[in-house]
Amino acid sequence: MSSLSVDHLLGIRNLSVDDIERIFQTAQSFKEVINRPIKKVPSLRDITLANVFFENSTRTRLSFELAAKRLSADVINFTASNSSVKKGETLIDTVNNIIAMKVDMVVLRHASPGAASFLSKHTKAKIINAGDGTHEHPTQALLDAFSLREKLGELNGKRIAIIGDILHSRVALSNIYCLQKLGAEVLVCGPSSLIPKGIDSLGVKVSHDLTETLLWCDAANFLRIQLERQDSPFFPSLRDYALQFGLTSEIMESLNKSIIVMHPGPINRGVEISSSVADSSDSIILDQVENGVAIRMAVIYLLAAQIER
Amino acid sequence: MEKQVILDPQQFDLTVTRLCHELLEQHADFSNSVLIGLQPRGIHLVSRMLDKLQEILPTPPICGNLDITFHRDDFRRREIPLIPSVTNIDFSIENKKVILVDDVLYTGRTIRSGLDALLTFGRPIQVQLLVLIDRRFKRDLPIQADYIGKSVDTLNHERVKVSWKNIDGEDRVELYIKQTHE
Numbered sequence: 001m002s003s004l005s006v007d008h009l010l011g012i013r014n015l016s017v018d019d020i021e022r023i024f025q026t027a028q029s030f031k032e033v034i035n036r037p038i039k040k041v042p043s044l045r046d047i048t049l050a051n052v053f054f055e056n057s058t059r060t061r062l063s064f065e066l067a068a069k070r071l072s073a074d075v076i077n078f079t080a081s082n083s084s085v086k087k088g089e090t091l092i093d094t095v096n097n098i099i100a101m102k103v104d105m106v107v108l109r110h111a112s113p114g115a116a117s118f119l120s121k122h123t124k125a126k127i128i129n130a131g132d133g134t135h136e137h138p139t140q141a142l143l144d145a146f147s148l149r150e151k152l153g154e155l156n157g158k159r160i161a162i163i164g165d166i167l168h169s170r171v172a173l174s175n176i177y178c179l180q181k182l183g184a185e186v187l188v189c190g191p192s193s194l195i196p197k198g199i200d201s202l203g204v205k206v207s208h209d210l211t212e213t214l215l216w217c218d219a220a221n222f223l224r225i226q227l228e229r230q231d232s233p234f235f236p237s238l239r240d241y242a243l244q245f246g247l248t249s250e251i252m253e254s255l256n257k258s259i260i261v262m263h264p265g266p267i268n269r270g271v272e273i274s275s276s277v278a279d280s281s282d283s284i285i286l287d288q289v290e291n292g293v294a295i296r297m298a299v300i301y302l303l304a305a306q307i308e309r
Numbered sequence: 310m311e312k313q314v315i316l317d318p319q320q321f322d323l324t325v326t327r328l329c330h331e332l333l334e335q336h337a338d339f340s341n342s343v344l345i346g347l348q349p350r351g352i353h354l355v356s357r358m359l360d361k362l363q364e365i366l367p368t369p370p371i372c373g374n375l376d377i378t379f380h381r382d383d384f385r386r387r388e389i390p391l392i393p394s395v396t397n398i399d400f401s402i403e404n405k406k407v408i409l410v411d412d413v414l415y416t417g418r419t420i421r422s423g424l425d426a427l428l429t430f431g432r433p434i435q436v437q438l439l440v441l442i443d444r445r446f447k448r449d450l451p452i453q454a455d456y457i458g459k460s461v462d463t464l465n466h467e468r469v470k471v472s473w474k475n476i477d478g479e480d481r482v483e484l485y486i487k488q489t490h491e
Contacts, residue, residue, distance in 0.1 A: 022392065025392055026392060026393075029376070029378075029392075029393045029395075029396070032395075032396050033396075036429050036430060038428070038430070040429070041379035041380060041429070042379070042380060042425070043380075043381075071379075301379075304385070305384070307385065308385075309386065
């Protein structure tokens with residue numbers, strides 16, 4: 001059976017539906033592996049992977065590190081804060097120096113949209129985009145769709161809402177591409193200041209009303225308010241945002257139907273969703289985290305299969 | 310391509326029945342033994358033996374499926390299936406006697422990977438190997454079966470094909486001999 005149609009994982013936009021299915025199928029097997037007493041397989045003993053993170057991250061970096069280790073690959077971690085980047089080294093130089101140490105794959109997070117794509121053209125290693133600015137975060141979208149499918153079955157015709165800071169979110173864009181490729185209907189909801197102009201050209205519905213959105217959807221993905229990317233205020237106050245767009249158990253009860261609640265983390269408890277909802281049985285937030293390791297194992301494994309010996 | 314029948318449907322049934330009785334001699338009521346079929350083809354032999362053992366034993370033996378894709382020693386060396394089959398071992402093998410089951414034993418590399426994969430589920434007290442067909446003298450590794458349906462002498466370019474009634478329409482083992490061009 002063949003591998004992926006792409007040489008690097010730069011975004012969901014350039015993946016085919018077959019690629020997504022292949023990643024899901026492989027991730028399903030890895031999910032079984034990581035629930036074994038010994039959660040490790042020897043497939044990638046000869047592969048070295050570098051986590052190169054120019055932006056902060058806990059979940060994604062740990063998830064990639066665990067995924068690589070459970071495939072028996074070696075992992076090195078690089079964070080920009082304590083590196084030669086501070087001394088003026090360029091992105092290409094930094095990464096090529098890492099690759100010169102015989103590194104086969106690079107997981108890159110960078111504040112500039114297109115950084116992963118740029119790097120893939122100037123280096124020999126396999127590149128996995130772990131978030132490039134406000135552009136894409138493909139593994140997050142894959143694990144979200146994979147988690148949804150576990151709960152809802154096939155996503156064809158299902159209605160998925162993405163709620164919150166769409167403007168600054170790479171998760172939103174990757175999710176829209178991924179869900180649409182799998183046949184789902186997507187709606188984005190948030191204050192008009194946080195919905196990018198012209199987003200309807202992607203074929204998504206737009207709403208500014210939380211209750212209306214929740215009544216429409218089968219599952220709702222709440223995105224974090226990215227205060228670090230907001231140089232000027234996009235809404236009066238966090239409290240005001242929480243009152244209009246925050247999900248509480250009272251709202252959930254008023255719907256008279258059950259919906260699946262998701263959040264890519266980190267949660268601002270009491271802003272995007274209240275603690276009672278985040279910890280309820282409707283929430284699949286921790287399933288998302290577990291599936292994240294399996295999805296990243298699948299992506300690393302399938303890309304590594306293309307590396308020549 | 311010329312073919313030669315190794316086991317016809319009647320011999321096939323007799324052979325599987327004999328293998329079951331050999332197992333019963335050593336494992337009695339299977340209270341501490343489990344059968345694990347190697348994906349993709351060993352699982353059919355397990356389910357066939359389970360049918361027969363159920364008729365004899367008061368409680369059927371515990372069975373599982375094991376996929377070895379991630380434990381193969383030829384990843385990235387040749388075109389191999391990347392996508393694995395299902396592993397289904399929802400019981401502990403700790404201190405159990407495990408019988409690994411496969412249809413054909415050839416180079417022994419699959420079994421080597423199978424042993425490796427098996428040990429990630431715990432530490433069995435003993436592991437035995439049962440195969441329907443043993444292509445003897447063809448081993449790359451020092452691995453031998455404890456229970457053998459039938460041993461055959463083959464050449465490297467020949468192929469042994471095991472067919473199953475529930476999948477391929479008939480129980481049968483055949484040897485395919487490629488014509489050599491002079």
